[in-house]
Amino acid sequence: MSAATPPSPLLSRKVARQAVEWYLLEQSGQATPDDLAASAAWRARDPEHARAWSKVQQVGQTASLLPPDLAVPVLRRPQRRVAVQVLLALMAAPAAWLLVRHEMLADYRSGVGERREVSLPDGGTLVLNTDSAVDVAYGADERLLTLRRGEVLIQTRPDHAGSRPFIVATGHGRIRALGTRFSVRVDDDSSRVTVFEHAVEITPRAPSATVRMLMAGQQNRFDASHAGLPAPALPQADAWARGMLAAQDMRLDAFAFELSRYRPGLLRVEPQVAGLRLTGAFQLDDTDAVLENLARILPVDVLYRTAYWVTLAARKK
The missing domain is CATH 3.55.50.30 (Phage tail protein beta-alpha-beta fold)
Known part of the structure; x- marks a missing residue:
């Protein structure tokens, strides 16, 4: 009996995104001859590029999985941003499609290169950085923001409706605001928190993980199982909001x-x-x-x- 063929290694997100960008450009009908030549040259540069191209073509042919408004041409924003996220998710795994659907249906979204300011129900403010998605849910027990993708800057306000904690949730854990101004950024493997005023409390998802307190002028990167020691915040870490x-x-x-x-x-x-x-x-x-x-x-x-x-x-x- 012959041995089973080992599964192909996962594509890096960087290469997958490049393949998606080229695919969308070619499918848009707006590609110039130079664009098409550059796309072909990119595919020829590396076998990994060729593998990613083959994968995105396979995914792109699965038109029945894509909403009609994501059909090409899709170079316009925000449709193009959504199409990139959908194709990347389908290239990674079918289950990732569910995550992208959450991002597409998020309460507030921003496109690539866009910043967006939102007033929160309690008088606080939320600023979305480029290519971000967030849900806002104020309930009886807590004020909850769920950061699906990207980065946000938050200025909290006291809870005039009671004493509900202000929480930001990511896929890696929860951040509780302690009367503060702070930012949260989600990357593939971790979340990063930077505090500009007062303090926050970071709780990774794992029940055994250590809870970390973060003070003004500090930042921390954490994943689902561990939050590192606080480090000095980067200079002008909130400059993107300006x-x-x-x-x-x-x-x-x-x-x-x-x-x-x-x-x-x-x-x-x-x-x-x-x-x-x-x-x-x-x-x-x-x-x-x-x-x-x-x-x-x-x-x-x-x-x-x-x-x-x-x-x-x-x-x-």
């Missing part, structure tokens, strides 16, 4: 990763310049202008293969 991306001695590859959250398409950094460092504050409303500024302050060239594929490369002498 439309700024703040960098303090930040590596270029880390900066590019953050900037890519605010623009569609692919933003790559060549290994030769990934370790360059920069400090400054950059306007998020025009990410192309940010890239131009990088070329002025660092020895890099900004190479546009297409509008959706940008590479930061070592400056040619």
Whole structure:
């Protein structure tokens, strides 16, 4: 009897998202000949790219699973953002579709590059960062925000209807506000909390996990089983709420990763310049202008293969 074929390794989320971006661009009817050539070149660069492309094509053909309004063309926002999330979920696992449905139906959502401010029922405020989704449920026992995706900045207010605790829930645990201003960000493997005023209490999902207290000026990253020790908050960690991306001695590859959250398409950094460092504050409303500024302050060239594929490369002498 022959041995069973081992399952293929999971695609990285980064490569899967790149495949989805190229797929949506090709299906939109708006791709130029240069776009199509760049897409083909991306697929040829790495066997993993080719595998991701094959997977997204298979998923894309399962049209019956997609809502009609997600059919191509889907380059417009917010439809395109939703289509990306749907395709990524279906590429990962059918069960992930349920998660994306929750995100699509969330009470408040923001698109890529969008910031949105919401007034809460108790007079507090909620600011959604780029590509975020959150549910708000004020009940008899607690005031609950469930962060489905992305990042939020919260300014709490006293509960005039009683003494209901203010809770933010993520897939990794719960954060209880203790009269405070704070932000919460959800990544694939963990959640990050930054406190700007007063304090919060972090409780990971695991019953045996240690509960952590976080004070103003501190941040913490936690997963479902563990919350680390508090660390100093990053300078201007809430700058995004003012439309700024703040960098303090930040590596270029880390900066590019953050900037890519605010623009569609692919933003790559060549290994030769990934370790360059920069400090400054950059306007998020025009990410192309940010890239131009990088070329002025660092020895890099900004190479546009297409509008959706940008590479930061070592400056040619």
